Amino acid sequence: MTISLEHARTIIEATRAKGRELGLKPLSVVVLDAGGHVLAFEREDGAAPGRFAIAQGKAYGSVMLGMAGSAQMARAEQQAYFMAAVNGVYGGQVVPVPGGVLVRGEDGGVIGAVGVTGDTSDNDAEAAMAGIAAAGLKGEA
Amino acid sequence: MTISLEHARTIIEATRAKGRELGLKPLSVVVLDAGGHVLAFEREDGAAPGRFAIAQGKAYGSVMLGMAGSAQMARAEQQAYFMAAVNGVYGGQVVPVPGGVLVRGEDGGVIGAVGVTGDTSDNDAEAAMAGIAAAGLKGEA
Amino acid sequence: MTISLEHARTIIEATRAKGRELGLKPLSVVVLDAGGHVLAFEREDGAAPGRFAIAQGKAYGSVMLGMAGSAQMARAEQQAYFMAAVNGVYGGQVVPVPGGVLVRGEDGGVIGAVGVTGDTSDNDAEAAMAGIAAAGLKGEA
């Protein structure tokens, strides 16, 4: 099973809707495929211009390591030099905090990741989980 | 005048519709703001995984230089070392071919750029122009 | 509303005047637009040669994240690995300390940023705030 553009569009729409429901700041949402490559992205008006890279960094590290943002953060807090080294080998593209959420298909395999940024990391992750659920997929934050 | 996410969504939707109308291969479409930062992106199913970077490179060079893709290509054909050098100063992010299209606002100023990739460069540019027109904006290919 | 070269020249002149009034060391002052691109810069005689990159790094991170230098520093002190990761995704161009000051237009939106370096970070920020006020704009340090 692979993640389609329709999945990605649904995820982005539902993540943004959740953000409005929770009264969050303007969100930026990226969906990556199982290879870590960008499928779709939207940045809401009023978000800072550099938000694409933060969203992508949250999702990219999740796919590449097979570890969601909260697990990456735990590792960074225990062993900062390890996550720094990981970032080195991945070209500095990893942002190890919540808001990077794995997307799993029916058989439980990772089929992509979502990266959300704009509000607190925990709120970003909550919005992403709602978006993934709306697409009928399973998120792991 | 600035380019909004609603503009970007309309541009992407209408660019993709034009691609289907013309029978083009799967397209990837990015919209950048006036500072060259990503506002929205979609990659159609069946497109190669690396298409984001190509689409962004077409649009990024357009914004940063204030020159659309066809003008960049003309310069690259006349003076290859100049465009190679430009790419060096922009971190290798410039793809100087058609499909990079400037978006101009009411007063004629550049408010962003669209990058399309997937079919021939000329078809990519034609689809982008249709997308920009659908948003009530003026494209320069 | 966008930041003009005249705004930038006024900001630089008034920031430097404030530096002399306070008896600060030689200052370097950059003004970036809303996309993080350099509009104007001056480095006072006697400043170290590498000051452009420090000034730019303070201002660039401010624009890209929509967070002024003091907020970036607070985040770096709480979560060093997060700001290190942010720096990775922005190509190592972020210097997260005071002296990076957001410039807001009449409606409160971010229209650019000023980066000042040369004295203590707090003095750098104070001079920048004076410069921005002299241009009739609102700073956030």
Added chain:
Amino acid sequence: MTISLEHARTIIEATRAKGRELGLKPLSVVVLDAGGHVLAFEREDGAAPGRFAIAQGKAYGSVMLGMAGSAQMARAEQQAYFMAAVNGVYGGQVVPVPGGVLVRGEDGGVIGAVGVTGDTSDNDAEAAMAGIAAAGLKGEA
């Protein structure tokens, strides 16, 4: 003899005045010191956002090689791979075309360089030469 900020400000002001006199497009002007480090820069309203890097690239190659833009261009046309290799060792920061102008002091030694971009390369160079002359210094285009 070293180039001062006052020299740099005079050069920029007079280069811009020459541009207006000749009816050129909006110019961006950088002045580098003898070590290739930025002393001052201004980008006129209406210029594309990425002009700092082009201006700097013209001036940087001039200082680092001790060769003005027209000499670099001649070399690039004779031996493109050589200038490409030079660019590699200088981190991709060299733009080998006219508009990169050496600044010589009273004893003929190189004390800095000016980089101008915005119009044709030859017009850029002409404006730079006028700016350097206005500061009582000798330019080599």
